[in-house]
Structure formats: C-alpha cells, structure tokens
Amino acid sequence: xxxxxxxxxxxxxxxxxxxxxxxxxxxxxxxxxxxxxxxxxxxxxxxxxxxxxxxxxxxxxxxxxxxxxxxxxxxxxxxxxxxxxxxxxxxxxxxxxxxxxxxxxxxxxxxxxxxxxxxxxxxxxxxxxxxxxxxxxxxxxxxxxxxxxxxxxxxxxxxxxxxxxxxxxxxxxxxxxxxxxxxxxxxxxxxxxxxxxxxxxxxxxxxxxxxxxxxxxxxxxxxxxxxxxxxxxxxxxxxxxxxxx
Amino acid sequence: xxxxxxxxxxxxxxxxxxxxxxxxxxxxxxxxxxxxxxxxxxxxxxxxxxxxxxxxxxxxxxxxxxxxxxxxxxxxxxxxxxxxxxxxxxxxxxxxxxxxxxxxxxxxxxxxxxxxxxxxxxxxxxxxxxxxxxxxxxxxxxxxxxxxxxxxxxxxxxxxxxxxxxxxxxxxxxxxxxxxxxxxxxxxxxxxxxxxxxxxxxxxxxxxxxxxxxxxxxxxxxxxxxxxxxxxxxxxxxxxxxxxx
DNA sequence: CTGGTCATGTGGTCACTACCAGTTAGATTA
DNA sequence: TAATCTAACTGGTAGTGACCACATGACCAG
Numbered sequence: 356x357x358x359x360x361x362x363x364x365x366x367x368x369x370x371x372x373x374x375x376x377x378x379x380x381x382x383x384x385x386x387x388x389x390x391x392x393x394x395x396x397x398x399x400x401x402x403x404x405x406x407x408x409x410x411x412x413x414x415x416x417x418x419x420x421x422x423x424x425x426x427x428x429x430x431x432x433x434x435x436x437x438x439x440x441x442x443x444x445x446x447x448x449x450x451x452x453x454x455x456x457x458x459x460x461x462x463x464x465x466x467x468x469x470x471x472x473x474x475x476x477x478x479x480x481x482x483x484x485x486x487x488x489x490x491x492x493x494x495x496x497x498x499x500x501x502x503x504x505x506x507x508x509x510x511x512x513x514x515x516x517x518x519x520x521x522x523x524x525x526x527x528x529x530x531x532x533x534x535x536x537x538x539x540x541x542x543x544x545x546x547x548x549x550x551x552x553x554x555x556x557x558x559x560x561x562x563x564x565x566x567x568x569x570x571x572x573x574x575x576x577x578x579x580x581x582x583x584x585x586x587x588x589x590x591x592x593x594x595x596x597x598x599x600x
Numbered sequence: 601x602x603x604x605x606x607x608x609x610x611x612x613x614x615x616x617x618x619x620x621x622x623x624x625x626x627x628x629x630x631x632x633x634x635x636x637x638x639x640x641x642x643x644x645x646x647x648x649x650x651x652x653x654x655x656x657x658x659x660x661x662x663x664x665x666x667x668x669x670x671x672x673x674x675x676x677x678x679x680x681x682x683x684x685x686x687x688x689x690x691x692x693x694x695x696x697x698x699x700x701x702x703x704x705x706x707x708x709x710x711x712x713x714x715x716x717x718x719x720x721x722x723x724x725x726x727x728x729x730x731x732x733x734x735x736x737x738x739x740x741x742x743x744x745x746x747x748x749x750x751x752x753x754x755x756x757x758x759x760x761x762x763x764x765x766x767x768x769x770x771x772x773x774x775x776x777x778x779x780x781x782x783x784x785x786x787x788x789x790x791x792x793x794x795x796x797x798x799x800x801x802x803x804x805x806x807x808x809x810x811x812x813x814x815x816x817x818x819x820x821x822x823x824x825x826x827x828x829x830x831x832x833x834x835x836x837x838x839x840x841x842x843x844x845x
Numbered sequence: 846c847t848g849g850t851c852a853t854g855t856g857g858t859c860a861c862t863a864c865c866a867g868t869t870a871g872a873t874t875a
Numbered sequence: 876t877a878a879t880c881t882a883a884c885t886g887g888t889a890g891t892g893a894c895c896a897c898a899t900g901a902c903c904a905g
Contacts, residue, residue, distance in 0.1 A: 367857080367858060367859085368858075368859075369858080369859085390885095393884080393885060393886080394885085394886070395884095395885085395886095403859085403860090404859060404860040404861065405860090405861085406858090406859060406860065406861085407858080407859060407860080409886090409887090410858085410859090419784065422783075422820070422821065422822050423885095423886060423887090424820070424821065424867090424868090424885085424886080425866070425867050425868085425885075425886050425887070426866070426867030426868040426869085426884085426885050426886065426887095427867080427868060427869085427884095427885060427886080428868095428884095428885055428886075429885090429886075430821075430822075432822050433723075433822055478678075538667075538844070539664065539842065539843065539844055540842070540843045541840070541841075541842055541843075542840070542841050542842075542843060543838050543839060543840045543841075544789055544811070544838065544839040544840075544841075545811065545834070545837070545838045545839065546791055546809040546810070546811050546834030546835075547809075547834075548809065564791040564792075564793065564809040564834075565791070566789070566790065566791050570843075575667075575669070576667070576669065576675075577667050577675075577677050577678055589790070589791030589792075589809075590791075592790070593788050593789070593790045594788065594789040594790065595786070595787070595788045595789075596786075596787050596788075596789075596841055597784070597785070597786055597787075598784065598785040598786075598787060598815075599783070599784055612887080612888060612889085613888075613889075614888080614889090635855095638854075638855060638856080639855080639856070640854085640855085648889085648890090649889060649890040649891070650890090650891090651888085651889060651890065651891085652888080652889060652890080654856090654857090655888085655889090668855095668856060668857090669855085669856080669897095669898085670855075670856050670857070670896070670897055670898080671854085671855050671856065671857095671896070671897030671898040671899080672854095672855065672856080672897080672898060672899085673854090673855060673856075673898095674855090674856075
C-alpha cells in the first residue's frame with residue numbers, strides 16, 4: 356500500500372512526492388539502476404500532473420538519487436551516489452553522518468573588533484564589531500578541529516553563552532532565534548602547519564600538518580553572516596564534496 | 601538593443617534566455633542587489649511563457665547569479681557570489697578561471713592492472729586493466745601538482761599519447777572521442793607529506809605538506825569512469841568550493 | 846500618530862495540453 | 876538472413892491559465 360499525496364498538506368505536492376519516491380529508493384523497493392515508472396505512469400498513479408511529477412524528479416536528480424536518460428527512462432542511482440554531500444551542513448551534522456559522535460568545548464564568546472580581512476569578508480565597515488565564538492570540536496571525545504566563528508549580527512541580535520551551551524548548534528540558533536537561514540557558502544581549503552598553541556589545543560606536535568578551512572556563510576538575501584575558520588588535524592579529518600555538472 | 605529569443609535556434613529557449621540574462625548581469629546592466637523585471641514583465645518583454653522564464657531563472661539561481669524573495673521579486677546576487685565554483689571543472693578550466701596559465705608534462709600513458717582499491721572505486725572485477733595517465737601539472741610553468749588518472753574504458757576504447765599531447769584536455773577527449781560526458785564526481789581532500797620522489801618532482805623538500813585530492817568521476821549513466829589522484833603543493837594551491845542548501 | 850485593512854504586485858504551485866527528440870523492439874522489406 | 880522502417884514508448888520543451896502565499900504601500904478608523 357503506497358502512501359498518497361494529500362492536497363491539503365502544507366507541503367507542496369512535488370515535495371511530498373519527492374519524499375515518497377526517495378522512500379521507495381531508500382527502503383530498496385526500487386533497486387539501483389532499475390527504471391522507475393515513467394512520468395506519464397506516475398501521473399495516473401498519483402493523480403498529479405506531469406509538471407509536478409517532473410518537479411519532484413528534478414529534486415531527486417539534483418540530490419543524486421535518480422538520473423534520467425532521454426528516450427529510455429528515469430533510473431535509480433547506484434547507492435554510493437545517493438548521499439548529496441555538497442550540501443551545506445553544520446559541523447555536527449557532518450560528523451553524525453559519518454557515524455562519529457560530535458562534541459565541543461566553547462573557549463570564548465565575546466564581541467570584538469576583528470581584523471580588516473574579516474571585516475571585508477563580512478562586508479562590514481572599519482571598526483564594526485562582531486560576535487566571535489572560539490570552539491574546540493571533538494569527534495568521539497578527541498579534539499579534531501579548532502573553530503573560530505565571526506558573526507555579523509544586526510542591532511539587537513545576540514547569542515549568549517547559555518544558548519550556545521544548551522543548544523550546541525550555532526546554525527539552529529541562527530535559524531530559530533534570529534531567523535537567519537544559511538543558504539550558501541564559499542569555502543576554501545589549504546594546508547598549514549600547527550603553531551605552538553594550536554598544537555597544544557589539538558594534542559599534536561608543533562609543526563604538524565593541518566587542513567585549514569575558511570568559510571563565508573550567506574543568508575537568504577545573500578548577505579554574509581558568518582566567517583568561520585576551522586583548523587582540522589591532518590591525521591584525523593578528511594573533507595568530502597560532491598561535484599555536479 | 602536587447603537580443604531576442606530565436607525559436608528556431610537549436611538551443612532551448614530557456615537556455616537562450618538564461619544566457620541573455622547572465623549577460624546583462626555580467627556587463628553590469630543590472631546591478632547587484634537590484635531587482636530584475638518580474639516574471640510577468642519578462643513574459644511580455646521576450647514573448648515567452650512564464651514556464652520558460654522560470655526555468656531560465658532557476659538555472660541562474662542555482663548558479664548563484666540571482667536570488668528570489670517571495671512576494672518581493674528576483675534580485676541580482678552580489679558579485680562575489682556570481683561564479684559557481686562547485687561545478688565540475690577540469691584542472692585547466694579551473695586554473696584559467698583564476699588567471700593562471702595551465703600546463704602539463706605527461707610522464708606516462710599505459711594500460712595497467714591497478715591495485716584493488718582503485719578497481720573497487722571503478723567497480724571493476726579483479727584483474728581488469730585500466731588506462732593510467734601520469735602527469736605533472738604546471739601553473740605559470742611551475743609544478744603545482746602530480747596527477748594520476750585511472751580510466752575505466754570499454755572494449756575498443758582507447759586514448760593515445762598523441763591525442764593527449766595534441767588536445768591537452770582529458771575531459772574533452774572523453775567527451776568528443778568517446779562520448780563520455782562527465783556529470784558527477786565525488787572528491788575527498790586530506791593532508792599528506794611529500795615522499796622523496798614526490799618532493800623531487802614538485803621541487804620541494806621531502807616531508808613538505810601536500811594537499812591530496814582523490815576524485816571518482818561518473819558518466820551520464822552514473823557509471824564510474826575515472827579515478828584521479830592529485831597531489832598539490834601545499835604552498836601553491838588552495839581549493840575552493842561553493843556549497844548550497 | 847498608531848494600528849488595521851485591503852488592493853496590488855511579486856514569486857510559488859499546479860493542471861492541462863501539445864509537440865519535439867531520443868530509444869527500442871517488432872514488423873517489414875530487400 | 877540482414878537491413879530497414881515504423882509505431883509506441885521514453886524524457887525534453889513550451890504555452891496557457893488559474894489560484895495561493897507573501898510583501899508593501901495607500902488608505903482609513905481609532
């Protein structure tokens with residue numbers, strides 16, 4: 356018995372359908388490399404117009420669950436492609452996805468006037484102050500990264516240490532308290548060597564290789580919200596992306 | 601004078617329109633953060649249905665050129681967001697985009713039986729042979745990376761040294777000669793230290809930090825085509841991605 | 846001046862329809 | 876038998892028309 360599309364649901368139909376199809380893929384009802392019903396078949400199966408069907412399939416194609424072949428049909432992707440990893444995720448989500456238990460130690464949380472490079476990345480005028488949060492990130496209780504966030508918040512917006520400690524996830528505070536929805540980010544990765552302090556905090560030798568990630572996070576209206584710098588232990592972290600044409 | 605949509609063009613209208621709009625953004629006719637004409641206005645401006653208009657805008661939104669705000673309009677993204685970098689690009693394209701002149705030295709090109717890890721990534725049976733291409737990648741004539749590609753080609757498919765040297769781009773040979781269209785890739789990045797041989801080839805010290813990238817490339821039908829391993833000089837290369845929600 | 850209402854313009858969702866462009870398999874033809 | 880044609884599928888592109896959800900500013904009542 357297959358669930359059905361509810362026209363009175365708050366979620367749009369194409370979204371409901373996409374979820375429904377993804378379920379069939381996830382639970383193995385539709386095997387990798389096999390064809391799913393044609394768009395016209397789905398039309399009558401679910402009583403939904405082809406426009407909507409295609410919209411749902413589009414989503415799953417972009418996420419890597421399905422691929423189309425013109426004239427032949429739409430097929431289920433091999434399993435390993437079914438995880439859309441280029442998606443913008445928070446550090447914790449990222450680790451959980453890999454089966455590692457995330458943790459963190461908040462070293463500081465205060466308003467500061469950062470250096471010009473950071474102001475420029477956040478498109479702020481000289482002398483503007485931002486909220487700086489310094490954290491040590493843990494994976495299964497071992498330090499794996501040093502993270503420093505600089506947040507460009509508006510007048511009246513703030514985040515307290517209590518909130519950070521209670522909630523844990525900066526992204527969910529941004530979304531739920533401040534209504535800032537992360538929607539895009541630019542990230543660069545390079546190699547550096549650990550300074551004495553970094554080495555101490557990460558329990559490694561001074562001069563050990565680190566993976567340095569710098570990310571600028573943009574909100575719905577494409578304004579920069581956060582500049583994050585993360586130093587990962589070179590021996591404990593591997594970065595993964597999915598690229599699409 | 602604005603160009604117009606040609607219904608007899610081989611390219612679909614939404615593609616033509618997207619190109620046309622992108623041009624207006626690129627040449628500054630439409631300023632960042634300003635609203636572009638509404639979808640209904642574009643409809644009558646270009647004599648195209650709203651369906652098609654939206655399809656064109658969708659493309660530009662995905663590429664980061666535009667963003668929508670429900671109830672308000674569609675706006676031009678700030679300039680720095682206008683380059684979609686999460687896209688799958690070849691090494692050469694990538695460098696050219698940054699204003700660096702690419703070059704390469706082909707060290708070898710031969711059929712080999714690779715190790716099991718690589719066979720597994722390419723979903724090939726034990727003992728299968730693949731085409732291995734070893735190259736030194738140059739940026740402005742300086743070595744910046746060591747690249748080893750393993751290609752899973754079908755019976756009868758081959759690439760010769762002459763073709764590689766004449767054409768330079770592996771991706772364009774794949775596409776034009778073998779009709780293999782790269783459409784997705786999984787990439788991982790991590791840190792390693794240079795071995796003696798790597799150090800020699802890259803003109804650096806043994807033990808210097810390197811950025812190691814491993815990429816599996818998938819074709820239209822989501823079959824793995826290439827496994828590439830690239831070692832970048834840590835001091836000369838920075839990796840960039842654009843993440844989207 | 847303040848707060849609510851409402852008209853209007855925006856993007857978001859959806860249905861129905863039509864035709865084009867690849868693919869495939871079976872029927873037809875040489 | 877082998878090559879070919881053709882019909883019936885597949886997804887791809889495009890138009891039309893309708894209504895919903897959200898944003899905004901003009902207007903009005905308190």
